[in-house]
Amino acid sequence: MRSLRIVWLLVLLLVGTSCGATPADESDAGTGDDAPVTITLAYNRFLETSFSDYPPPLEVIRTEVADRYPNINVELNIVPDDIGAHRDALTVWMTSQDATVDIYGMDTPWVPEFGAAGWAEPLNDRLPDLEENFITAGLDIFSYEGQRLGVPFWGSIGGMFYRSDLLEEYGFAPPETYDDLLEISRAITAEQPELTGFVWPGARAEALVQTWAEIFLGFGGQYFDEAGNCAINAPAGVEAVEFMRTPLDEGISPAATVTWNAEEARTRFVAGEALFLRHNHDIVTWLDDPEQSQIVGQWGFMSNPAQPEGERSGATGGFAFAINPFTDNMEASVQVLDVIASEAVQRGFALAWGPVQYYAGLYEDPEVQAANPNIELITDVFDSAAARPPSTNYAQLSDILQEELHATLTDSKPVAAALDDACSRIDALR
Amino acid sequence: MRRLSRRLRLNEPQLAVLFLLPALFGLAVFLYYPIGRTLLFSLYDLERTTELSSERFVGLQNYAQVMRTAQFWRSFGYTLYFTLVSVTLEFGLGLGMALATFQVIPALRGLLRAIIIIPWAIPAIIQAAIWKWLFNSDVGLFADLLLRTGLVQEPPLFLGTPLPAMHSVILAYVWRGAAITSIFLMGGLALVPRHLHEAAMVDGARPWLRFRRITLPLMLPTIMVTLMFRTIDALRAFEIIYGLTGGGPGTTTEVLSSFAYRFYFSYAQFGQGSAYAIVTFALVMGLSWLYIRRLVPHLQLRGQSG
Structure with a gap:
């Protein structure tokens, strides 16, 4: 009997220490109008x-x-x-x-x-x-x-930052299309090889989805067809992703882009090492602050370029x-x-x-x-405001896009296969 | 012990049960109950809630979905490769380090052991941040060393290309795991009687022969237990991989544990996440069982005749 009592006490003690500990009196918060x-x-x-x-x-x-x-x-x-x-x-x-x-x-x-x-x-x-x-x-x-x-x-909102001084020096206007962006990058980096053409966030993260969405819409893509099925694997979608691979293949964007988030891409531009940067608008606040920027007075900001069949788009x-x-x-x-x-x-x-x-x-x-x-x-850039693909399963949809886009940017999967896989996975979400 | 047993009026097996109770209680609350609950969750379509009463019972549908997910099985393949390579490397390095601590002068032994344990003491997610910088192709140490020595012309993309990323993750994991492997093996080495080595030396046995014929056989139980623990740990590895590559490039370093994590914490799909967790658990259990079957014959448990 005595031994049973000891066992029972032991169990009670364990239960007590596991469940009985409560934070010091927190329950009175909010009682009464003026209570702290x-x-x-x-x-x-x-x-x-x-x-x-x-x-x-x-x-x-x-x-x-x-x-x-x-x-x-x-x-x-x-x-x-x-x-x-x-x-x-x-x-x-x-x-x-x-x-x-x-x-x-x-x-x-x-x-x-x-x-x-x-x-x-x-x-x-x-x-x-x-x-x-x-x-x-x-x-x-x-x-x-x-x-x-x-x-x-x-x-x-996302947009395109550019080096206004260098574009002016080499006689280029800011790019109207993505093809222009590549052409300007090729021309100026040929003269100044230490410069990088285009920096952007290519790591497997949300910023990649934003960047892709802007380019995709700029190539005339539509997220879903009339029946509500995923349509990012349509020809415009394939062209958009192939465009994203082109600067990596040609060295216009460093190979390390696929490991960069927005901050790493921005650092290169702010240090004066790159011609173009895809970034959210917010850095306009301090890009002319000499303590934070080495390109004071040497930059411009515009809505993202677009191909003739697409629309200038900045992801909100x-x-x-x-x-x-x-x-x-x-x-x-x-x-x-x-x-x-x-x-x-x-x-x-x-x-x-x-x-x-x-x-x-x-x-x-x-x-x-x-x-x-x-x-x-x-002000002008806000006219190009565009949403990322809407979904009540956005976290999952974004992960699918990140995985498939990153797979093709890192040569793990061909563009068309990655977009087909993305679409079948996105359609399965609904 | 006998006095305590007499005072409590318990025989020895009953006393053993009493001592086991706290551990059993802990296991029941923190292990068996969650496993049971996860198993139950996996049979429901639980989205953004864990209230079973309001959600639909779907039977094995969530498991069917796991079986159909090609990426899950690719990740299973990667997890096995990761486990095999990392445990092998950890064992080699760990054994080397453990042997080294017995070769140095006693005054240095403590210092050497302290140095060995440091990687294990640093939290995995912080290690991931450290390794991420080391592997950075622009400002990282490894890329800089390779460039300076002229071994490469362009900084390698350790984390941005599939094969190097897989092995970079393994290297980071091994650095940490070799430390604990070494600590386990030091315990085994300490149990090898010195007089056996001395007798073998008198007989003219060379170091390699003494290691192979004396040290290794006597350490076998320790080695098997160490390998089992490290294998289970590697099969469940998550933090360092998540922190280092996030599963990329693409999905090439995606491991089994990441599925349960994402379905629980990112998508709040608790039914599907639980099915991933249970399948992962079953796979780890299966491999552990194979190990234990191999291990038991090498163990001499109390009460067994030697």
């Missing part, structure tokens, strides 16, 4: 970074929240810079209905999936003033089935803050999101990060204009 509440934002480290002399966005958010809601403390849960890893963290939280974060950064391609899954709190009733203050197109990007799911704070991206529907602090989360949607915070993003914010009239502010002298370069 901590709202946690999930975003990468850049939220506490400024690319100008103005304070970083997180500081502005905290100041404004403290001003309007002194009981709310805002914390940042730093997620990885890598978009895929950022998304994976959210997937784990949302599927577990976890309340670790109250508000999180949501990328544009995730909207259909997060909307369908109910992973973002609908905002139409909670923040009815959004329509009045924001440009509708900016809100539409983060909407699903008529519900606003996020407050945008930064939008991006950008983030909105959305509310975790499983938060324990819904009321305070809505209050913080309301602050993020205010002019003061949106202006803070424009001053610290540069464009694009969708807050109406923001860029008429003289201080915002002074802080963003290159804003006019972006």
Whole structure:
């Protein structure tokens, strides 16, 4: 009997230590109107970074929240810079209905999936003033089935950066078509062999999908046919990917391109080592800063080239803050999101990060204009805005495209076979 | 032990059960329950939720999908190749390092062992970042050395071309694995009685003969256990490969574990992800069973006659 009691005590002890440990009293957060509440934002480290002399966005958010809601403390849960890893963290939280974060950064391609899954709190009733203050197109990007799911704070678009000084020196206009881009690269690198022609992100990552989407649409491709079947293996799609291989085969793009992400490609251009760079628009904010750039006053930015049968296309991206529907602090989360949607915070993003914010009239502010002298370069590029292939299984679709495109760029698979495989896999997703 | 047994009024087997209880509890909670739950998940069409009651029972459909996925079987082939090459290299290097620690003067032995264990102490994902820089074709050490010595004219694309990428990943993994292999084997070497070597030396046996006839046979149980652990670890390798190549170029370094990871954490398809996890588990179990069958005859367990 005594021995049984000892065994039983041992089991109880083990169960107790495994299950009984709970964090110190966290359950009172949010009780009562003025009770202290901590709202946690999930975003990468850049939220506490400024690319100008103005304070970083997180500081502005905290100041404004403290001003309007002194009981709310805002914390940042730093997620990885890598978009895929950022998304994976959210997937784990949302599927577990976890309340670790109250508000999180949501990328544009995730909207259909997060909307369908109910992973973002609908905002139409909670923040009815959004329509009045924001440009509708900016809100539409983060909407699903008529519900606003996020407050945008930064939008991006892909385009082509070029060395204006070198093009002028050799008598070339900025390229109209992708063929022009190759021709100019060949001509100038023949004269200056130490230069690289075209740098772009070719690693197996999301930036490869963005780059491909722009080139694919520039060659006249369509993601899906009228029946809704994948059509990226049509002749235009094959030509687009063959174009992507040409600069690698000819040495216009370094062989290492297939291991580069956007940052590695950008570094070469900013160091003055390349003629053309495919990149999101955001670096216009600091490319003329001599502390960060060696090509001050020697660059231009334009919408991506297109073949005669295609359209100039820049893949849109950008983030909105959305509310975790499983938060324990819904009321305070809505209050913080309301602050993020205010002019003061949106202006803070424009001053610290540069464009694009969708807050109406923001860029008429003289201080915002002074802080963003290159804003006019972006206006034309935004006319070429194009979405990546839409899907409620975007993460899987993107992985398929990354795998098949990278396989053909690294000579593991012929172009046509890779695109056929991509299409059969994409069609199987539905 | 006998006193404790008497005080608790338990006989020795009962006491053994008592001591096993904490471990059994841990295994049940952290291993058997998750395995059972994963098995159950694999029979459902679970997308973005783990609530079984609201989702559709699909039987073996998820497994049929695994069988139809050509990439899964290509990854199985790569995983086997990766395991075979890396475990072989780890064993060779690990044994060499372990023997070296017994050859140096005792004062240096501790230092040498500390140096050997360092690669194992660094987390795999951090090692992946370190190796990624070493393999970088623009600013990496290896490309620079090859260029400086004139062995190549262009910096090699270690991680951007299929064959070099596969072997770069193996090299990074072996660097880490050889350390722990060496530690295991040091334990085995320490058990080889010194007097047998001394007697053989008196008889005029040369070092290679002593190694082959004395050291190796006496170390065989340790070697088998080491190989089994390292093989299982290699079959499940993920972090260092994910951190180094992300499965690329294309899908040439995609390993079995990456399927379960992606279906769970990227796609939130828990039913399909569980089927991948169970099939991977079964394959690893099968290979481990083969090993254990070979291992048991070489082990002398307590209670068995020698």
